[in-house]
Each structure stands twice: as structure tokens, then as C-alpha cells.
Amino acid sequence: MKKYIYTILLALILAMGCSKNDEEFLDRPPSSILTQEQIFTDPSAVLSVLGDLYNRYEDFGRLDDWASVADFNIAYWSEAGRYPAFQNDGWGFGSWGIWNYGYIREINLFLERCEEATQLEASQKTRFLAEARFLRASYYFEMVKRMGGVPLILESETYDFSGDASYLQHPRETEAAIYDFVISEAEAIKDILPTDADSKSRATKGAALAMETRAALYAGSIAKYGATTPQVALPGNEVGIPASMAEGYYTKALTAAQAIISGSAGAYALYNSKPNLSENFEALFYDKANNPEAIFVEDYKVGGGKTHYFTGWNQPRFGAEEEEGGRINPSLQFVQSFELLDGTYAPLANEVGGDPVYYDNIGDIFQGRDARLAGTVILPGTTFKSKPVDIWAGIVLADGSIVSGDSRGQEKTLPGGSEQVQVVGFDGPIDGLEFTAQSGFYIRKYQDPNTGSGRRGTQSDVWFIRYRFGEVLLNAAEAAFELGQPDVAAGYLNQVRSRAGITTPLTGADVNFDKIAHERYVELAFEGLHFFDLKRWRLAHIVLDGNPINPTEVTQNIGVATKRETQPYSIWPYKYYNPGDPNDGKYLYKILRLSRITGADRFQFGNYYSEIGQDLINNNPKLVRNPNQ
Amino acid sequence: MKAKFYIFIFSALLLVTSCSLDNFDEPNAMFSGNIVYNGEAIPVARNQVRFQLWQPGYALTAPIDVTIAQDGSYSSRLFTGDYKLSFVPGQGPFRTPSDTLFFELSGNKAMDIEVTPYHMIRNSQFSYAAGSVNASCAVEQIITGTDAKAVERVTLIINRTLFVDSNSGGEGSIAQVDAADLSNLGNINMSVEIPSDPKKPDQSYIFARIGVKVAGIEDMIYTQVQKIEF
Structure with missing residues (x-):
């Protein structure tokens, strides 16, 4: 009997193991995938999907890519691996190109699926739909800025595997048509989106209007200034907007900006929380608690899994929280373009008639300027996180010779001295030594004053402001100026300028194109907007003309929009050492070009619109090439 | 031993057979x-x-x-x-x-x-004197009438190597100067000092040429590169 027991058991297992419910037993819902139905019945799941789409928003300047906000010679890049950017002569035609129709398709799918959802509350559903449309319009706006007119795909398409994909090939729209699409989408969704100035990282009415005013302004200026560069146009207007459309766009830009300024989109205002105007301008970018200026941002959270290392990359090297920092070094040209408080331009007074000017304190040469200077740039003699920076390049002796070092804070014995003294600052500047303030300056804008922001393990959660009230004012000013309303333009400019401490208000007669361009240059620097200003005004090929800048022209023509920007210059502070002389111990300044800067950037006509890759044209022969490529 | 033999045979076969299908003649x-x-x-x-x-x-x-x-x-x-x-x-x-x-x-x-160029550079002359390169030329307008384009600048460019142009940054020029006076396009004079660079060996020659930038046209027209000995 015993020898049969296993056979019987085996038979029993086989017999009992089968049942008529096998299929049900094996058909388990997957635990790692959510179905369409599960997503679009639960508002929080829909928000997660939308959050992913928000995360893929395309920015030109990004805090997690420090060089992207400091390009085009507004700053020197104090990192050895980046010096070649100052040794080449320009950019490839493919630079800055984007073509992410995968993202567009996913937004279109989201819109279609959310539209079909039946179990969402109507108010939530319309908001989700409007937000997705905002993101889609934002991406088309980003594409038209870089590529010109692109195919406008507004529904998801599916390949039918017939072997003929030609029905999926769409030609490029005109540049104006894409701008029109962005503007009309903004108009359509602005009243669906919430009117809430406290909601910064999700689309609001303010964000839609801010996008509309920027898009309309860009389109208007391409229409107007595109006439100066007939080479940058295509016969089908895939690139180029007819000049006759300029006025209509400028009017739309002004109307949309005024809708924000009047408060109809929420309580937006210029940030004005600190009595010290420079600190106020600095805080505008890191104060997330009570900031009426930010309209739409990319937010970060320390401890929440989303941080960036902008402060770590750019913090003053001396006393930094990591053994690095100091990468973005704003150029002399940028620093000197900040006006004096009475609204006039002046170069930094380092020499009078060939003789050096001696200053009692290292920072005195920068005194009496636009408060935004100290709010944007870390100047010699100022502090960051309450620690003073130590920026000075060496010691000038009585005979004019210089004693300096080649490592940070090096000590040497001066002639006639008996003991070693420090001959160069701990922040440099030392020519060619990375992470020192090689232009004489560090960047302050977007640096995070919180402890730990410069540590790799903690990092920073300062947000990146995509749209802010200050830009809206400047958009309104430019549009009003172009529409022949200089008094209106002066009013908006003065709001921005008085926050910067400039005492002399502009009148309508003072407003000209250079004034508008200058105000945008200093107010919106390091925010990823300068490049598109150069492009839409068709100035890029003039200011980036491939010619080196000579030392005499660098301090001239401050505030002129066509001033050459092909190379960044530096200004270095030195201590004067001449015991017994009244100037002993004072500071003097020297202007120089760093030895690593050997190239001069040249922006070609073919750079105005990025190249559409050959692989894309192979897939879709209906795409027209961009001009000059 | 046997395995090695097969590997040898197999790879020899691969070498012999794989070349005919996917290879084509080189451009000739x-x-x-x-x-x-x-x-x-x-x-x-x-x-x-x-x-x-x-x-x-x-x-x-x-x-x-x-x-x-x-x-x-x-x-x-x-x-x-x-x-x-x-x-x-x-x-x-x-x-x-x-x-x-x-x-x-x-x-x-x-x-x-x-x-048909917009302009041609004629009678270009280069000479060396006291650490500088002097050059003169005339600019002849070829295209006239409605399509005519003005001369924006005339530039003398020098370089230590045979490659001379104003577009390649430090690679194409060590120094360049724009002509100050363009009022008489029949006689344009320029002079550029040869910069000294202690990091590079001395050489007793330099390459130079003149470029003309036409308004609204990106590319410049040049003279042939001239080697100047001194």
C-alpha cells in the first residue's frame, strides 16, 4: 500500500489543481501599470499625468544647466572644460534646435482621453484640459522661436501599417500661423484657468496672458525688424512675418500685458519687500513665500526629490560649501551697462587721462549705480551668505609692476618687506584658473542664500521664474513704444526703473529703441530671454559679428543696442603698495581680456533659425529647409 | 585542435563570402x-x-x-x-x-x-615695415544698378599660418584692422601691427590678405593669401 501512496497523492494533486475557474485565477490586474480607465476616473491620477507633462516643459535657460542662462558673452565661464566656448567662432546651424513631437503627441492624447472621461468633475476636467492646452501652446511657442513655422499637429495620429506613411507627413505652417495659434490658445484658455496669483507652478490666467504678450511681442518684432534682414526669410513665410502684421501683433501684446497690469488676472505686482533695493532685487528670485512678481515658475523642493545645483556651480569659491563654484563670471560690458542713479551711462572710472584712479574701498568704483547691479552680480567687496568675497588680482608696486600669484590666496614677500603677505584674493581672479572670478565678478541672480544650497548632498530649491511681472511691464513698454505711444512706454519703464533706484524718471521723449533694449538687457539678464531679443530684433548678426573687441571700444557706446558682444572682458581690482604715498593701500582697476579668450563669436544668418535635421526631412520631404542652410 | 580548425575555416569563409553583397564600388x-x-x-x-x-x-x-x-x-x-x-x-x-x-x-x-561678385579687389599690395604689415588695394564695383550693394568694411587680416580669414576667430587671424577711410574705394590703405606672442616661436614671415565685407552679405570676398617675408 505504502508504495502507492505517492502515486495516489500525485493523482489527487493533478485532479484538485484543475478547476473551471482557472482563467479567472490567472487573470490578475497588473500591479505596475495603471489603465486609462483607472487614470481618468481619479483626479489625483490625472494630475500626476499632467505633472509629467509640466515636467517636460521646454525652457531655453535652465537652472539645472548653468551655462544656458549665461550664454552669448554676457559672462565668462570659469570652468576649464568650457573655455573652448570662447575659442571657437560661433555655432553650428543645428544649435538650439528642438523637434519633440513625441511630447506634442502625448499632450494630444491626454487632451483626447481627458475629454472622454466621464467621472471627473466638470470644473476639474476643464481646468486639466486648459492646462494641457497651455503646455502644448508653450511648446509650439518654444519651437517657433527656434525653428520658425512648424507642422501644427493638434490631434494624435496613428500609423495604419499600410506601407504608405505619406498621410502623416505635414508641411510646415507659416511662422505667423504658429504665433497666431499660441495667441489664440492663450485667449481661449485664459478665462478657464484660475485667476490666482498665488498659484505659481501651474498654469493660471496670468500665465496664459503672460505667454500671449510675449508671443505677440516676438511676432510683432519679427514682422517689423525682419524687414531689415530679407535673407532670413522663406518664400512660403515658414520663416519671416510680413511687415504689415506688426501693428496687429504689437496691439495684442499691449492689450494682454495691460490685462495683467490692471490686475484682472490676479494681484500681480513688482516685488518690493526689502528696503535695500539691491537686496530686494536679489530676493525677487529666491523668495518663494510671498512673491507677487512671479507669474509662472518651475518649482523645486529640497527633500522633495527635485533640486538643482545652480548655487553649487556658481557660489563664490572662497568659503564655498563644496570645493567648487564660481562658474558664471559676468562680463565687464554687462556690469558697466548698469546706469548711474541719475539714469546716465558711464564706464567704470578706472583711469582718468591714462592715470589710474585710486579708491579707498574695493567696491567704491561700483557705487552710485542702478541697484540691480549689486542684486545681479557679486561685486568685489560684497558678501554672499554673510561671507565676504575676496576678489583682487594682485599688488601694484610704485613702479607700476604687479606682484600676483597663480594659486588662490598665495603669499609672497614684497620688495623691501620681510615677511610674506597675501598677494592675490582667495577668489582670484587668476587668469586661466577655473572657479575663480576671472572677470572680476560672480553671478548673484538665482543664487540661493540658504545653508546647504551649495552642497551636493542638499542642493537648492530656488525656483526658475518663466514669466514675471517685471517682464510683462517691459513687454508693455516695448509694444507701446512700437505703437507710437512713448509716454505710455515711459510710464511702464519708470515702474521698473524706480524699483531699481533710478531717480530721474524717463519722459516720452527719452524713450527710444536703445532704451527699451537696454532695460531688457539689465533687468532680464541670466533669465534665458536675451538671446531671443537679439534674434527677434535681428541684431544677433550685428552684435555677434565675429570681430574681436579691442580695448578701446569695450568701454564705449554703453547702452547702444548694436554694441558688439563677441567677447567678454574683465576688470580686475589691485591693491596699491607704496608705503609713504597717500595712495598706499588703496585700490585701482585694470581692464583686460583673458588669455583663454581667443575666438570671437559670429552669428550667421543661418543661425537665426535652427537647422531641421536631414533625418527629419528624409522622413517628411514636405519640410522646407530653413534659410541659409 | 579540431575546434580551432573549424573556427579558422569559418572565419575564412566569412571573409570570402560577406564582401560581395553589401559592398559597392567606391566613388571614383x-x-x-x-x-x-x-x-x-x-x-x-x-x-x-x-x-x-x-x-x-x-x-x-x-x-x-x-x-x-x-x-x-x-x-x-x-x-x-x-x-x-x-x-x-x-x-x-x-x-x-x-x-x-x-x-x-x-x-x-x-x-x-x-x-558675379558684388565687388572685386584689385591691385592689392602688401609690404612689411617696422613690425607692421601695410596693404593697399582698390575695390571695383561689379554689380551696379538696383542690385548694387555698398562696401561695409575693408579689412586687412594677418595670420601666422597659411589659413587667413576673419571668420575663424583665433584660428584665422592673429590681428586684423578695418580701413579707416572708405571714401575713395580706388585707393584704400591699411596697416596692422604684428602682435608678439612669447609663447610662439619667432618666424620671419607672415601671411596676409584683404577682405571686403559687403553690406547685407555674410561672406566676405578676399584677395589671394600673400606670404610676406621680412
Whole structure:
């Protein structure tokens, strides 16, 4: 009997193991995938999907890519691996190109699926739909800025595997048509989106209007200034907007900006929380608690899994929280373009008639300027996180010779001295030594004053402001100026300028194109907007003309929009050492070009619109090439 | 032993058999020539001016870029076949032929492409004196009438190597100067000091040429590179 027991058991297992419910037993819902139905019945799941789409928003300047906000010679890049950017002569035609129709398709799918959802509350559903449309319009706006007119795909398409994909090939729209699409989408969704100035990282009415005013302004200026560069146009207007459309766009830009300024989109205002105007301008970018200026941002959270290392990359090297920092070094040209408080331009007074000017304190040469200077740039003699920076390049002796070092804070014995003294600052500047303030300056804008922001393990959660009230004012000013309303333009400019401490208000007669361009240059620097200003005004090929800048022209023509920007210059502070002389111990300044800067950037006509890759044209022969490529 | 033998046989077979299907003949036709005006080559900046060759009759057409060397010549090694040649609009300091050129290529072919420059540089003279390079030239306007374009600047460029142009940054020029006075295009004088660079060895010669920038046209027209000994 015993020898049969296993056979019987085996038979029993086989017999009992089968049942008529096998299929049900094996058909388990997957635990790692959510179905369409599960997503679009639960508002929080829909928000997660939308959050992913928000995360893929395309920015030109990004805090997690420090060089992207400091390009085009507004700053020197104090990192050895980046010096070649100052040794080449320009950019490839493919630079800055984007073509992410995968993202567009996913937004279109989201819109279609959310539209079909039946179990969402109507108010939530319309908001989700409007937000997705905002993101889609934002991406088309980003594409038209870089590529010109692109195919406008507004529904998801599916390949039918017939072997003929030609029905999926769409030609490029005109540049104006894409701008029109962005503007009309903004108009359509602005009243669906919430009117809430406290909601910064999700689309609001303010964000839609801010996008509309920027898009309309860009389109208007391409229409107007595109006439100066007939080479940058295509016969089908895939690139180029007819000049006759300029006025209509400028009017739309002004109307949309005024809708924000009047408060109809929420309580937006210029940030004005600190009595010290420079600190106020600095805080505008890191104060997330009570900031009426930010309209739409990319937010970060320390401890929440989303941080960036902008402060770590750019913090003053001396006393930094990591053994690095100091990468973005704003150029002399940028620093000197900040006006004096009475609204006039002046170069930094380092020499009078060939003789050096001696200053009692290292920072005195920068005194009496636009408060935004100290709010944007870390100047010699100022502090960051309450620690003073130590920026000075060496010691000038009585005979004019210089004693300096080649490592940070090096000590040497001066002639006639008996003991070693420090001959160069701990922040440099030392020519060619990375992470020192090689232009004489560090960047302050977007640096995070919180402890730990410069540590790799903690990092920073300062947000990146995509749209802010200050830009809206400047958009309104430019549009009003172009529409022949200089008094209106002066009013908006003065709001921005008085926050910067400039005492002399502009009148309508003072407003000209250079004034508008200058105000945008200093107010919106390091925010990823300068490049598109150069492009839409068709100035890029003039200011980036491939010619080196000579030392005499660098301090001239401050505030002129066509001033050459092909190379960044530096200004270095030195201590004067001449015991017994009244100037002993004072500071003097020297202007120089760093030895690593050997190239001069040249922006070609073919750079105005990025190249559409050959692989894309192979897939879709209906795409027209961009001009000059 | 046996395994090794099989591996040897197998790889030998691979070598012998795999070459016929997926290999084709290398391009064997050399297409070369100059960009000329009245038979005179037009010097331009190195790797800046190009034209495109298209080979019609294929499903996917991608242009073959041919860049023009700094002395105005070009060359490209191509497959035998029919080609059409076209200039990219806005390329080059000249007005290009409006018609597309068709030609058949089999074996080597030399072809000069006739274009009309906006201006030509005539009578260029270079000399060395006391650490500076002096140059003079005349600028002759070729295209007149409604299509005429003004001279924006005339530049003297010097470099330590044979490659001289104002577009390649430090690679193409060690110093350059714009002519101060353009009022008389028949007689333009420039002088540029040769910068000293202690990091580089001394040399008793320098290369120079003159470039003319025409308003609204990106590419400059140059003289031929001149070697100046001193």
C-alpha cells in the first residue's frame, strides 16, 4: 500500500489543481501599470499625468544647466572644460534646435482621453484640459522661436501599417500661423484657468496672458525688424512675418500685458519687500513665500526629490560649501551697462587721462549705480551668505609692476618687506584658473542664500521664474513704444526703473529703441530671454559679428543696442603698495581680456533659425529647409 | 585542435563570402574646379561658402555639400551619375547663377562655375615695415544698378599660418584692422601691427590678405593669401 501512496497523492494533486475557474485565477490586474480607465476616473491620477507633462516643459535657460542662462558673452565661464566656448567662432546651424513631437503627441492624447472621461468633475476636467492646452501652446511657442513655422499637429495620429506613411507627413505652417495659434490658445484658455496669483507652478490666467504678450511681442518684432534682414526669410513665410502684421501683433501684446497690469488676472505686482533695493532685487528670485512678481515658475523642493545645483556651480569659491563654484563670471560690458542713479551711462572710472584712479574701498568704483547691479552680480567687496568675497588680482608696486600669484590666496614677500603677505584674493581672479572670478565678478541672480544650497548632498530649491511681472511691464513698454505711444512706454519703464533706484524718471521723449533694449538687457539678464531679443530684433548678426573687441571700444557706446558682444572682458581690482604715498593701500582697476579668450563669436544668418535635421526631412520631404542652410 | 580548425575555416569563409553583397564600388569621379568671375578665381573664407549637389532620381534626396577652399577652388569625390548643382540662397559674396546647373559625371571632371561678385579687389599690395604689415588695394564695383550693394568694411587680416580669414576667430587671424577711410574705394590703405606672442616661436614671415565685407552679405570676398617675408 505504502508504495502507492505517492502515486495516489500525485493523482489527487493533478485532479484538485484543475478547476473551471482557472482563467479567472490567472487573470490578475497588473500591479505596475495603471489603465486609462483607472487614470481618468481619479483626479489625483490625472494630475500626476499632467505633472509629467509640466515636467517636460521646454525652457531655453535652465537652472539645472548653468551655462544656458549665461550664454552669448554676457559672462565668462570659469570652468576649464568650457573655455573652448570662447575659442571657437560661433555655432553650428543645428544649435538650439528642438523637434519633440513625441511630447506634442502625448499632450494630444491626454487632451483626447481627458475629454472622454466621464467621472471627473466638470470644473476639474476643464481646468486639466486648459492646462494641457497651455503646455502644448508653450511648446509650439518654444519651437517657433527656434525653428520658425512648424507642422501644427493638434490631434494624435496613428500609423495604419499600410506601407504608405505619406498621410502623416505635414508641411510646415507659416511662422505667423504658429504665433497666431499660441495667441489664440492663450485667449481661449485664459478665462478657464484660475485667476490666482498665488498659484505659481501651474498654469493660471496670468500665465496664459503672460505667454500671449510675449508671443505677440516676438511676432510683432519679427514682422517689423525682419524687414531689415530679407535673407532670413522663406518664400512660403515658414520663416519671416510680413511687415504689415506688426501693428496687429504689437496691439495684442499691449492689450494682454495691460490685462495683467490692471490686475484682472490676479494681484500681480513688482516685488518690493526689502528696503535695500539691491537686496530686494536679489530676493525677487529666491523668495518663494510671498512673491507677487512671479507669474509662472518651475518649482523645486529640497527633500522633495527635485533640486538643482545652480548655487553649487556658481557660489563664490572662497568659503564655498563644496570645493567648487564660481562658474558664471559676468562680463565687464554687462556690469558697466548698469546706469548711474541719475539714469546716465558711464564706464567704470578706472583711469582718468591714462592715470589710474585710486579708491579707498574695493567696491567704491561700483557705487552710485542702478541697484540691480549689486542684486545681479557679486561685486568685489560684497558678501554672499554673510561671507565676504575676496576678489583682487594682485599688488601694484610704485613702479607700476604687479606682484600676483597663480594659486588662490598665495603669499609672497614684497620688495623691501620681510615677511610674506597675501598677494592675490582667495577668489582670484587668476587668469586661466577655473572657479575663480576671472572677470572680476560672480553671478548673484538665482543664487540661493540658504545653508546647504551649495552642497551636493542638499542642493537648492530656488525656483526658475518663466514669466514675471517685471517682464510683462517691459513687454508693455516695448509694444507701446512700437505703437507710437512713448509716454505710455515711459510710464511702464519708470515702474521698473524706480524699483531699481533710478531717480530721474524717463519722459516720452527719452524713450527710444536703445532704451527699451537696454532695460531688457539689465533687468532680464541670466533669465534665458536675451538671446531671443537679439534674434527677434535681428541684431544677433550685428552684435555677434565675429570681430574681436579691442580695448578701446569695450568701454564705449554703453547702452547702444548694436554694441558688439563677441567677447567678454574683465576688470580686475589691485591693491596699491607704496608705503609713504597717500595712495598706499588703496585700490585701482585694470581692464583686460583673458588669455583663454581667443575666438570671437559670429552669428550667421543661418543661425537665426535652427537647422531641421536631414533625418527629419528624409522622413517628411514636405519640410522646407530653413534659410541659409 | 579540431575546434580551432573549424573556427579558422569559418572565419575564412566569412571573409570570402560577406564582401560581395553589401559592398559597392567606391566613388571614383573627381569633380573639381574654381568659382570664377571672368576666369579669375574668387577667394573666400575657408569652409564658409558652399554649394550643394543633388542627385535626382532617388527616393530620399539629401544635398552633398561642397565647400569652397580659400583660394576659390573646390573638389569633391563623387559617384558616377547625373547631378544638379545649386547654391544656397545668400551664400557667398557674389550673385550666383540663377539657373540650376545640370551635369553628368563619369570619371574626372573639371568645371569652373561662373558667378558675379558684388565687388572685386584689385591691385592689392602688401609690404612689411617696422613690425607692421601695410596693404593697399582698390575695390571695383561689379554689380551696379538696383542690385548694387555698398562696401561695409575693408579689412586687412594677418595670420601666422597659411589659413587667413576673419571668420575663424583665433584660428584665422592673429590681428586684423578695418580701413579707416572708405571714401575713395580706388585707393584704400591699411596697416596692422604684428602682435608678439612669447609663447610662439619667432618666424620671419607672415601671411596676409584683404577682405571686403559687403553690406547685407555674410561672406566676405578676399584677395589671394600673400606670404610676406621680412
